[in-house]
Amino acid sequence: MKPSFQPPQRGGIAGLALLFCAVAGGAGLAFDFLLNGGVAPRMLVSAPGGRALIGLGVALVLVLAAHVLRRLLGRALYRVEKRDA
């Protein structure tokens, strides 16, 4: 008999977290443009929408860094414990 397809288990709060983050980010972005839209920023990165770009960049860089660190420096637990000096 062909095994029935099992959908992967999805995170329980991923949707809720996405909603929370989208609302927070959207509201923040809107207020940022509303309050600071016509003001010359002190720095380029503090211009309206700059924090959203920083957040996006941090998430991408961090996920990439996690991949690289785990690939290069991640070790299965039993191997590390044996080397404990």
Next chain:
Amino acid sequence: MPSIPLNPGFVLVLAGFIVLAAPRFARAPIMAGAGLLGLILLLEHDFGAAAAVAQMGLPVVLLNLDVLNRLFGVALLIALMGLAIFAHARRNRVEDAATMIMAGGAVSALFVGDLVSFVAAAALSGLGAAWVVFCSQREGAERAGVRLLVWNGLEGLLLLVGVAFHLSAGADSSVFSRMDVGTVGGAFLLAAFLMRTGAPLAHVWVKDTVSHASPLGGAALSAFATIVGVYALARFFPSEPLLGPIGAAMVVLGIAYAAAADDLRAACAYGQISQVGVCVTLIGLGSPLALAAAEGHAFTSVIAFTALQLACGAVLERRGDVRISGFHGLARAMPITCWLLFIGGITVAAMPGFSLYVTLSAGLEAAAQWELQWLWTLIAASPAGLFIALTLRPAIAAHRRSDDAGVINEAPFSMLLGAGMATFFGLSVGLAPNWLYGLMPADIAFAPFAWDRLAPQFELLGAAGVTYILLLVFGALPKERPMQLLDVDSLYRGPLADAGRWAGIVILRIYGAWQAALAIVAERTGAGLSAWMRRWDWPYPSRGWSALQFLTVAGLLLIMLVGAQL
């Protein structure tokens, strides 16, 4: 109430010894009461030096209260009260005493007024920290404790050498003053303080000890271990340019490792390193607002990370480890603890309304006064990293389904209460920050809840969260699996330790061969000499030898006689 000129740290040390002999029901009240008494002593005393004596020509100032150490002291004593309540849930008088000794050493170091006493108090705190790690029942804790002792020994050596050079270079006295990193003594002291704060290359002791300690020990180390270093940098090296890049490196390193580590307690330790890095950077900037923000940020970091580590400790108590890869079903089995973890996570991520936000926004304002865009960007970006690493990652993992997590197995009430109390302090500072601003060294008129500050922070966290969750949905995140990340300590725990073992074996073998060769030579020489001696000692020697001996002796006598006649 009359003020008593007693260093609040001494009360904690004394309480540590009392706790050793106290019954179980009295230990947590004694610990919390000592913290409260320390707080009263601290807040009731006027600023200035007291209880000073001279010893061997050097002033010993056992209590010197000012606005800087008061701020750090209040943070540590509040954290201690949360830890005391948490400690009531389990039975370990030795660990309770060790925690109090560590806390007492750290608080004493804050309030002494001369370098020699500071070194002594810091060393006591370090010994207490090692004792806390030794008290842990976790696998590898003894070795982690030994490694911490080695780090403490190195730090103590640097401190002593620094103080000796400082005094021998013509310093007026050992009373506190700003140090110059250009002098030998100043350089040694800076190195020791950076080691204590967990600067890059010396940062591994923080995560090593926290991840091997017990549920209480991890939180206690998180509260008391690094904060003395931040205080010392603010006291001795304000506006030191070297601190800027060092702090920035701590921020990057801490967040990168926090995002990749599987052990949540180690991830929290890395996260704390990143926020200590923010403090170090701000101390390096050195303006009054930057210094005030650094000290305030140290205050809020202590409370926030203690709360987070206490929640992790509650998970450890019930599950045996705090690995994110093993979090499946945790939200169903430990719902209150999960909420505490989540609130702790958003507190350290500087969510508006929580404690780190009010000091981080002051730090951003201070950094914006300088033409250092990269530094401002780094400080601004750090909450986004912590939001992903310490809030979203564990929360999403804890809410994944698991077949064997249907039964609620919540942590003991005292643990939840202690963690909840620390979380409450974080929330109260975040919602009403003016009392914290009132404690700060500089008078700052700062409005953290202005819309033009709130909106960008929500924007930052929201954008980071949306990106992370979309990456999760598209399957671009690294798979959570039980693993350990190698760090600098892997060098001395792995290849260097192996090299040391091999070097030891080779040296022992060379020594053994040398000893064996010496034994053979000695044996053969001795045998030859004894044989030669025995030949002279025979009562009835063989004919040939006796004739030779007779002729030799006769020849000698003849020569003597001829010589005497001549």
